[in-house]
Amino acid sequence: MVRVLINVPKKAHRGEVIEIKVLISHPMESGQRRNEMGQPIPRDIIHSFRCTYNNQVVLEAELFPAVAANPFLSFFAVAEDTGTIVFAFTDDHGTEQVERAAIVIE
Amino acid sequence: MSVVTRRATLGALAMPFVARAAHAATGRVVVIGGGFGGASVARALHAGAPSLQVTLVEAQSTYIACPFSNHVIAGLRPIEAQIFDLSGVGRAGVTVVQAMATGVDPVAKTVSLQGRPTLSYDRLVLSPGVDLNDAALPGYSEAAAQIMPHAWKAGAQTLLLRAQLEAMPDGGVVVMSAPANPYRCPPGPYERASLIAHYLKTRKPRSKLILLDAKDAFSKQKLFQQAWAALYPGLLEWVSLSDGGKVTSVDPANMTLTTDFNVQKADVANVIPPQRAGAIAALAGVADRSGWCPVDPITFASKLQPDIHVIGDAAIAGAMPKSAFAANAQAKVCAAAIIRALDGATPGEPRLLNTCYSLVAPGYGISVAGVYRPVAGVLTDIDGAGGSSPLDAPPDMRAAEAGYGEAWFRAITAEAFG
Numbered sequence: 001m002v003r004v005l006i007n008v009p010k011k012a013h014r015g016e017v018i019e020i021k022v023l024i025s026h027p028m029e030s031g032q033r034r035n036e037m038g039q040p041i042p043r044d045i046i047h048s049f050r051c052t053y054n055n056q057v058v059l060e061a062e063l064f065p066a067v068a069a070n071p072f073l074s075f076f077a078v079a080e081d082t083g084t085i086v087f088a089f090t091d092d093h094g095t096e097q098v099e100r101a102a103i104v105i106e
Numbered sequence: 107m108s109v110v111t112r113r114a115t116l117g118a119l120a121m122p123f124v125a126r127a128a129h130a131a132t133g134r135v136v137v138i139g140g141g142f143g144g145a146s147v148a149r150a151l152h153a154g155a156p157s158l159q160v161t162l163v164e165a166q167s168t169y170i171a172c173p174f175s176n177h178v179i180a181g182l183r184p185i186e187a188q189i190f191d192l193s194g195v196g197r198a199g200v201t202v203v204q205a206m207a208t209g210v211d212p213v214a215k216t217v218s219l220q221g222r223p224t225l226s227y228d229r230l231v232l233s234p235g236v237d238l239n240d241a242a243l244p245g246y247s248e249a250a251a252q253i254m255p256h257a258w259k260a261g262a263q264t265l266l267l268r269a270q271l272e273a274m275p276d277g278g279v280v281v282m283s284a285p286a287n288p289y290r291c292p293p294g295p296y297e298r299a300s301l302i303a304h305y306l307k308t309r310k311p312r313s314k315l316i317l318l319d320a321k322d323a324f325s326k327q328k329l330f331q332q333a334w335a336a337l338y339p340g341l342l343e344w345v346s347l348s349d350g351g352k353v354t355s356v357d358p359a360n361m362t363l364t365t366d367f368n369v370q371k372a373d374v375a376n377v378i379p380p381q382r383a384g385a386i387a388a389l390a391g392v393a394d395r396s397g398w399c400p401v402d403p404i405t406f407a408s409k410l411q412p413d414i415h416v417i418g419d420a421a422i423a424g425a426m427p428k429s430a431f432a433a434n435a436q437a438k439v440c441a442a443a444i445i446r447a448l449d450g451a452t453p454g455e456p457r458l459l460n461t462c463y464s465l466v467a468p469g470y471g472i473s474v475a476g477v478y479r480p481v482a483g484v485l486t487d488i489d490g491a492g493g494s495s496p497l498d499a500p501p502d503m504r505a506a507e508a509g510y511g512e513a514w515f516r517a518i519t520a521e522a523f524g
Contacts (some may be wrong), residue, residue, distance in 0.1 A: 005350045005367045021366050024347050070322065070348035072366070 001097060002026050006087065006100045012079035018103075020051065020058070022087055030065035041042040045095040048090045054101075081105055084086065109188040128360075131155040131448035133228035136217050137178035137200075138386055140164030140192050140206045142171075142231030143418030145522040148200040150441035153196030155448070161225060163217065169523065173289065174515050179268050180301035182468060186248075188260055190523040191334065201227050210390035212411045221231060229444050231406075232399070233418040233433065234384025239397060242380040244355040253358040254375040257298075258290060261263065270291055270374045271302065276310040282355040285380045286320040290419045290428045293325040293464045293474070295378055300330065300466035302376075303338040306418075307520035317344045318365060320352040325427070326464060326474050329495055333466040353377070384421035391412055398422045403480035405443035405453050406436055415440050424485030426478050432460045434518055455480060463511030471508030512522045 007021040024046060031043025045104075049061045058077045087099045135158055137148045148162040169190045177183035196202045207220040211228065219226045238256060240246045246254070257267040271280065273443060284295035299317045316337075334342050334465075344349035350367035356377055357363075359505040363370045363377070382388075382397025392399045392408040399416040400409040403424060408414045416431035417440050426432045435458045443453035461475040477491035495507060 007367045023348065023350055023366065074366075 001086055004087070004097070004099050006099060006101050010102070011104045011106055014079060014081075016103050017076050018077045018079050019073060019074065019076055020085065022049075022051075024071050024075075024089065026072060026091070028063075028065070028069045028091075030088055032065065033101055042092075044092050046089050046091050049073065050088045051075070051077075052086045052088075053077055054081055057058050058085070079103065131445045132157050132163070134159045134226060135229045135231065135444060136225050136227040137162045137231045138164075138210075138217065138441070139233035139235060139384065139418070140166070140169055140195070140202075141418065141433065142232060142430040142518065142522050143235075143437050144231070144494065145192060145195050146437035147170075147231050147233060147417060147441050148195055148432045149198050149522070150438050152199045155443055155445045156199065158448070159201070160199070160443070161201045161203055161227075163203050163207050163225070164190065164192060164206070165218065165220075167204055170260040170264075171430070171515075172258075173518075174258045175257070175300040175467065176294065176301050178260075178264050179241045179257060179298060180305045181268065181272075182301065185261075185265060188264075188336075190519055192523070193387060194524050207386050208287060208389075210386065211413070212391060212414060215413060223480070227413075228448070229413055229415065230390070231415045231417065231444070232384075232387055232390060232420060233387045233416075233438060234420050234439070236381040236419045236428070237384050239380045239382045243353070245358065246356050246379050250356065250358040251267075251377075253361075254356060254372075254377045254414060256293075256378055257376060258381070259380050265503050267374075267376055271305060272335075274310065274373050276311070277312040278310065278376045279311065279371065280306070280315045280369050280376070281372035282315065282317045282376045282378070283356070283363055284317060284319045284324075284378055286352075288428060289378070289423075290432070291462075292427045293330075293462055295319075296324055297464040297466070298328045298341060298376070298462070299344075300333065300338070307338060307341055311341075311482065313340045313341070316370060317342065318351045318353050318363060319346050320345060320372065322347045322352040324358050326472055326494055328474040328497055329379045330466065332497060333470065333472070337467055337470070354418045381419075383416075387416065387420050388485070392416055393420075393462065394422075398423070403483065403485040404439075404455060406440040406449070407443075415444065424478065424480075425476065425487045426458060426460055426485050427462065429460055429462055429477075429519060431462065432458070432513075434522060435459055436523070454505075458485065459492075461477060461514065463507065463514055465508055467509060469508050470504045471495075471506075471511045472504070473507055473510070 003025040005023040051058045082105045085101045089105040090096045116229045125249040136496045151160045171188045191323040192202045205222040209218040257263040355364045374461040406415045417436040419428040446453045458478045463473045472495045474494040475492040
């Protein structure tokens, strides 16, 4: 489990464009570096990210070794219904982590 | 790097390496900006080639030094100890003109002054320091700085932040905001946080200091964090970029600072905004789109206007930090290069030095030193030269370094302004 910061407005009006921000604390080790012994440091990155809003895909992204440590994603969605925004991402070990944020439509 | 080497450094400071041999160089050199860089370059030019006509232009009658101004904020030093003037530079043979420079014509080679006749130059040196780039931080402005002081230019702002800390009740929350690189004095926000924490610990122990940072790494980080854990546990909280620490806007009316993930309420807010080269740099056409000034690292000649040199915080000096020490070192290199160029000679490849002392509590000093040389047109850290205070130093070494810091301040201000 890595630490994730999420910013989703708690409340929004129907039809409002909302900004969603996600910061994942992850080293994003590129696989290109070597350690002090000269051995290659194995690649360890988050390679895929998916955000859904009430099961509808808002953003799907592939991430590559050139992405810096602690990736910060910021994107927009249209607020439609009260529900849950789900963030799922997978690292090179195949581990998937899922985070959720609730939104209420007024 | 050993403490003995530091002492040698301080000794070397007093003797500019611009040789005092008689140079035949003649010509008019105008320097704009009477801070550490400007005062040092004007003196070094005159000392290195007394036949030069050297004119120093500065708008203010006194100069209030930024190094050690964090001590003033924490109540450890009077502001009077920070105040210098240019009379010593005048006595050294430089013509000092107190006026605001309002424009530069790089083709006619003239500097226009407010309420004074225009000056002509053969070479111009700009050492304008930094301006605050308020537009880069929504909600911040000159008016906002009266409520949420930056105190990043020493003087009234320093005293305002000091007064706000004194007026704050015990149990209050002080919030600092540190900008992304580059900015004046890379370790400055962390020394300030340390000394504010010291003030709170000794005077208002139920208070808290939150340092919101647009960076994940900073100068002397391990030394600062070790000291914070030992001296200020539970009192000083550093929120890094990856912890969501980047401040994206401020609201002085509500005393809040907004990050990407949070809204932080403050009783006292010290907002250090993004910065850029002092305004005259853009007027002279030597600042690029970054707001800073690209220079040749051998001569400090502008890459945009070859007869104008830029030194100090305004210059893009590669790995060299924006510090008073760096400005002084660059001033000597720049002066030597100008004298050689006016003599029709080619300047030699320089080595530049920077040392930076920070105080984390009274009697607890830490330092970092670097040596730099041009590599492929960029000032680059020489591997293995310089270094920082050891992490496992005994208390008497921390106390000694606090003393060396004070000796450094006396030496550099004497050299620039004395």
